[in-house]
Amino acid sequence: MSGRILVVDDVKANVRLLEARLGAEYFEVRSAVSGAQALEILADWPCDIVLLDVMMPGLDGFEVCRRIKTDPRLAHIPVVLITALDRSEDRIRGLRAGADEFLSKPVNDVALVARVRNLIGLKRLTDELRLRAQTGSQFGLSSDFDPAGEAPASLLVVDDRPGSAERLAAALSRDYDVAVEPSAAQALLSASNGAYDTILINLRLAGYDALRLVSQLRSLDRTRLVPIVLIADADDTARVTRALDLGVNDHLVRPVDKTELAIRVRTQVSRKRAIDRLAADVEQTLAMAVTDPLSGLRNRRYLETHLASELQQAADAGLPLALMLVDIDHFKRINDLHGHDAGDGVIRDVARRLRSHTRSLDLACRFGGEEFVMLMPETDLERAAGIAERLRKVIEAEPFRLPSADEMLVTVSIGVAAYQGRGDSGTAMLKRADQALYRAKAEGRNRIALDAGASQAGERAAIPSSPGNASGIAARRR
Amino acid sequence: MSGRILVVDDVKANVRLLEARLGAEYFEVRSAVSGAQALEILADWPCDIVLLDVMMPGLDGFEVCRRIKTDPRLAHIPVVLITALDRSEDRIRGLRAGADEFLSKPVNDVALVARVRNLIGLKRLTDELRLRAQTGSQFGLSSDFDPAGEAPASLLVVDDRPGSAERLAAALSRDYDVAVEPSAAQALLSASNGAYDTILINLRLAGYDALRLVSQLRSLDRTRLVPIVLIADADDTARVTRALDLGVNDHLVRPVDKTELAIRVRTQVSRKRAIDRLAADVEQTLAMAVTDPLSGLRNRRYLETHLASELQQAADAGLPLALMLVDIDHFKRINDLHGHDAGDGVIRDVARRLRSHTRSLDLACRFGGEEFVMLMPETDLERAAGIAERLRKVIEAEPFRLPSADEMLVTVSIGVAAYQGRGDSGTAMLKRADQALYRAKAEGRNRIALDAGASQAGERAAIPSSPGNASGIAARRR
Numbered sequence: 006m007s008g009r010i011l012v013v014d015d016v017k018a019n020v021r022l023l024e025a026r027l028g029a030e031y032f033e034v035r036s037a038v039s040g041a042q043a044l045e046i047l048a049d050w051p052c053d054i055v056l057l058d059v060m061m062p063g064l065d066g067f068e069v070c071r072r073i074k075t076d077p078r079l080a081h082i083p084v085v086l087i088t089a090l091d092r093s094e095d096r097i098r099g100l101r102a103g104a105d106e107f108l109s110k111p112v113n114d115v116a117l118v119a120r121v122r123n124l125i126g127l128k129r130l131t132d133e134l135r136l137r138a139q140t141g142s143q144f145g146l147s148s149d150f151d152p153a154g155e156a157p158a159s160l161l162v163v164d165d166r167p168g169s170a171e172r173l174a175a176a177l178s179r180d181y182d183v184a185v186e187p188s189a190a191q192a193l194l195s196a197s198n199g200a201y202d203t204i205l206i207n208l209r210l211a212g213y214d215a216l217r218l219v220s221q222l223r224s225l226d227r228t229r230l231v232p233i234v235l236i237a238d239a240d241d242t243a244r245v246t247r248a249l250d251l252g253v254n255d256h257l258v259r260p261v262d263k264t265e266l267a268i269r270v271r272t273q274v275s276r277k278r279a280i281d282r283l284a285a286d287v288e289q290t291l292a293m294a295v296t297d298p299l300s301g302l303r304n305r306r307y308l309e310t311h312l313a314s315e316l317q318q319a320a321d322a323g324l325p326l327a328l329m330l331v332d333i334d335h336f337k338r339i340n341d342l343h344g345h346d347a348g349d350g351v352i353r354d355v356a357r358r359l360r361s362h363t364r365s366l367d368l369a370c371r372f373g374g375e376e377f378v379m380l381m382p383e384t385d386l387e388r389a390a391g392i393a394e395r396l397r398k399v400i401e402a403e404p405f406r407l408p409s410a411d412e413m414l415v416t417v418s419i420g421v422a423a424y425q426g427r428g429d430s431g432t433a434m435l436k437r438a439d440q441a442l443y444r445a446k447a448e449g450r451n452r453i454a455l456d457a458g459a460s461q462a463g464e465r466a467a468i469p470s471s472p473g474n475a476s477g478i479a480a481r482r483r
Numbered sequence: 484m485s486g487r488i489l490v491v492d493d494v495k496a497n498v499r500l501l502e503a504r505l506g507a508e509y510f511e512v513r514s515a516v517s518g519a520q521a522l523e524i525l526a527d528w529p530c531d532i533v534l535l536d537v538m539m540p541g542l543d544g545f546e547v548c549r550r551i552k553t554d555p556r557l558a559h560i561p562v563v564l565i566t567a568l569d570r571s572e573d574r575i576r577g578l579r580a581g582a583d584e585f586l587s588k589p590v591n592d593v594a595l596v597a598r599v600r601n602l603i604g605l606k607r608l609t610d611e612l613r614l615r616a617q618t619g620s621q622f623g624l625s626s627d628f629d630p631a632g633e634a635p636a637s638l639l640v641v642d643d644r645p646g647s648a649e650r651l652a653a654a655l656s657r658d659y660d661v662a663v664e665p666s667a668a669q670a671l672l673s674a675s676n677g678a679y680d681t682i683l684i685n686l687r688l689a690g691y692d693a694l695r696l697v698s699q700l701r702s703l704d705r706t707r708l709v710p711i712v713l714i715a716d717a718d719d720t721a722r723v724t725r726a727l728d729l730g731v732n733d734h735l736v737r738p739v740d741k742t743e744l745a746i747r748v749r750t751q752v753s754r755k756r757a758i759d760r761l762a763a764d765v766e767q768t769l770a771m772a773v774t775d776p777l778s779g780l781r782n783r784r785y786l787e788t789h790l791a792s793e794l795q796q797a798a799d800a801g802l803p804l805a806l807m808l809v810d811i812d813h814f815k816r817i818n819d820l821h822g823h824d825a826g827d828g829v830i831r832d833v834a835r836r837l838r839s840h841t842r843s844l845d846l847a848c849r850f851g852g853e854e855f856v857m858l859m860p861e862t863d864l865e866r867a868a869g870i871a872e873r874l875r876k877v878i879e880a881e882p883f884r885l886p887s888a889d890e891m892l893v894t895v896s897i898g899v900a901a902y903q904g905r906g907d908s909g910t911a912m913l914k915r916a917d918q919a920l921y922r923a924k925a926e927g928r929n930r931i932a933l934d935a936g937a938s939q940a941g942e943r944a945a946i947p948s949s950p951g952n953a954s955g956i957a958a959r960r961r
Contacts, residue, residue: 007729033702130611133612217509251484439823
């Protein structure tokens with residue numbers, strides 16, 4: 006493991022000692038002799054961890070920690086506070102300032118390296134995600150993810166010793182939804198199904214090796230980023246070191262101080278939520294790339310990517326494939342007479358009706374402007390014509406409500422084309438549907454027209470599925 | 484470190500031995516007694532590493548490795564071949580099959596754990612990236628990144644012993660661009676600037692600790708994913724183990740077999756390129772989310788995100804801000820008369836002319852359909868009117884070429900609005916620009932109109948910058 010460490014201590018001898026120990030492990034070390042200097046270095050040295058002496062003149066360690074943890078550009082960097090005494094009130098003060106870990110002087114080498122490796126390892130897990138989300142925000146993207154609107158965080162307590170489990174649950178259930186699971190196997194299952202924000206594990210499970218459970222949780226995609234807090238005893242040092250190597254996020258030593266428990270759990274929960282937010286940002290950005298923002302349908306780019314593979318599948322499976330091009334009649338007039346908001350509303354409503362006529366296999370997308378495409382796998386021209394005609398009627402039948410609260414009737418014209426077998430292409434299909442659409446428009450709008458090429462090729466008869474309503478279907482040329 | 488390991492060996496005793504050793508380190512272990520069973524397990528157990536015995540009846544280790552490495556769903560999983568003998572020809576055969584590492588029987592515990600940790604650690608670095616890229620491809624996105632069109636890979640050889648450096652460079656320069664750098668400090672600088680595909684380091688640098696260089700390369704964002712191959716001596720075992728912990732990707736032992744060198748470097752280079760591709764995919768997807776595919780301009784979503792922050796900046800700095808809404812005149816007619824391809828071509832060409840009139844501060848975007856918005860920071864209404872009028876003329880002056888090779892004249896109408904200080908909003912600005920645009924249309928098109936509200940508010944006179952051409956500017960109401 007490699008990484009960049011900032012050591013902050015006003016006593017130069019302490020700095021040199023830590024530099025030597027960490028340098029021997031090949032970590033990159035820089036040092037600062039004051040809090041102010043530390044903050045200066047952090048401003049442009051992307052580091053992986055800060056080792057921070059508490060007792061310093063000027064800004065003390067608590068204050069430097071607080072500033073790091075409240076700066077959005079730095080908050081993800083783990084901070085280890087180095088305290089002269091291992092006092093509970095110092096720990097609580099440090100935790101409130103956002104510290105991730107504590108080491109007391111004189112610093113034990115093994116504990117130091119284990120904690121540094123653990124914290125850098127945890128940071129690495131989300132570095133890539135953070136990098137992607139940053140790129141997204143450079144592009145001006147940000148999610149609508151609202152942490153305030155979330156359900157209360159849920160915790161899983163894995164403990165097969167009833168007394169201990171009850172005490173933990175009692176201490177936490179005021180602020181969290183707490184589930185207690187005595188069986189490690191069941192806990193693993195439930196953790197990978199449920200969406201826990203933090204998992205607390207009794208290191209001294211009676212029926213299972215708690216470290217194995219940690220390892221299993223870290224190996225599953227669905228739980229690898231869920232914070233794990235261990236409850237250990239004072240003489241569990243060796244196993245805690247092991248647990249750090251396996252990637253636990255924090256641990257508490259019995260007897261558990263309730264304030265400390267509350268703060269440590271809160272820190273892990275808010276970290277988990279921050280990671281969820283990053284993931285949601287990136288996910289949403291990806292979804293945005295293929296979604297038309299006005300209609301919520303897939304966009305033209307998505308259609309074009311998929312059309313080729315749908316054609317391939319149709320060719321391979323010998324199945325039909327059809328598409329329709331739907332165009333809102335006199336759309337320009339709607340915009341001109343009622344304004345763009347009205348036009349946008351009509352597009353949204355047509356999209357909604359289109360979507361309600363989409364089977365699970367179908368792909369409805371906004372092709373651009375007032376045009377929509379519906380791609381219909383396993384559907385021949387005849388069946389597609391039936392679907393198109395029904396859609397035409399659904400749009401004609403029910404008036405559209407305008408922002409002014411007035412209602413207006415809107416109609417669409419639809420061109421339908423079917424896949425003509427190998428040699429045919431998505432572009433050619435779209436072109437034929439466009440030609441059919443043009444005929445539907447030319448023959449008076451509010452009607453559907455079928456690709457003339459299909460019957461020329463002698464493939465399928467272009468007969469509407471509802472002959473009683475053939476008036477809506479433009480006569481095919483020749 | 485935790486992770487999932489698949490152990491494949493037809494001798495059950497060997498399987499049990501590896502299971503016990505790795506289980507004691509808390510790795511999740513599953514086992515298979517044949518190559519066929521291994522491939523079955525891999526099909527739905529996402530594992531982090533495969534330990535593969537070479538000598539098995541049925542599919543041997545080489546063949547199983549080859550199948551893993553040629554399956555796009557599995558190729559990223561590292562494979563360690565376990566061979567009875569450490570023979571060069573077996574290694575070369577294994578490398579050709581895509582193996583990442585070799586261990587010879589009897590397997591040394593320290594070597595086993597060091598290699599497993601190293602390979603899982605390297606895999607973790609790109610897991611998140613792979614996950615994101617997968618999400619992108621679920622959305623039907625894929626980049627146009629073309630590996631065949633790339634420049635030859637470039638290598639950096641860090642070696643301050645002239646003879647050894649020359650031998651390495653000579654062996655590799657037929658297939659790669661090879662740079663030799665004797666100074667470690669210079670190598671670090673050059674690696675973080677240049678885009679090397681793989682870095683080879685002599686573990687026995689005379690003037691610098693090679694492991695420190697490895698650590699430094701792994702700590703820099705720009706080099707943390709660049710493959711590092713060490714050239715070591717047979718008695719460097721302890722330092723090689725250390726290097727594995729620091730994240731080197733591979734190592735070769737002197738005397739260096741040229742075939743082995745060639746294959747190992749090729750493997751690292753192609754891995755690097757695969758990672759570059761993943762990163763490019765994700766990056767491109769993010770860019771796609773804010774780009775209008777037809778015009779190449781930023782899309783409406785991007786404008787809306789940025790408008791708020793531009794307004795804020797204008798307010799904070801007390802600077803003007805203007806925008807124009809550009810609409811192609813009679814666009815529907817272009818589509819109807821000349822087809823959608825012609826319409827698309829006109830949109831692209833208007834975008835091109837718009838872009839050529841965009842200063843570096845400005846933001847040009849396609850607002851939807853045949854409408855464009857140009858956002859102009861530090862620009863008042865008067866100056867914006869001048870820019871709008873010039874743009875109008877540029878579009879009017881030069882005919883547009885249609886797909887039919889015919890040319891046609893196209894004109895635009897433009898509405899211009901300026902920020903009116905605190906209390907104003909992006910939506911309100913767009914609305915005022917839209918009202919101005921409506922007037923420009925109503926008064927005959929091919930003209931610009933200024934937001935009437937601006938002079939009502941007594942803020943700025945709406946005088947065109949080129950009064951000689953005032954004919955193109957719609958008179959303001961009242």
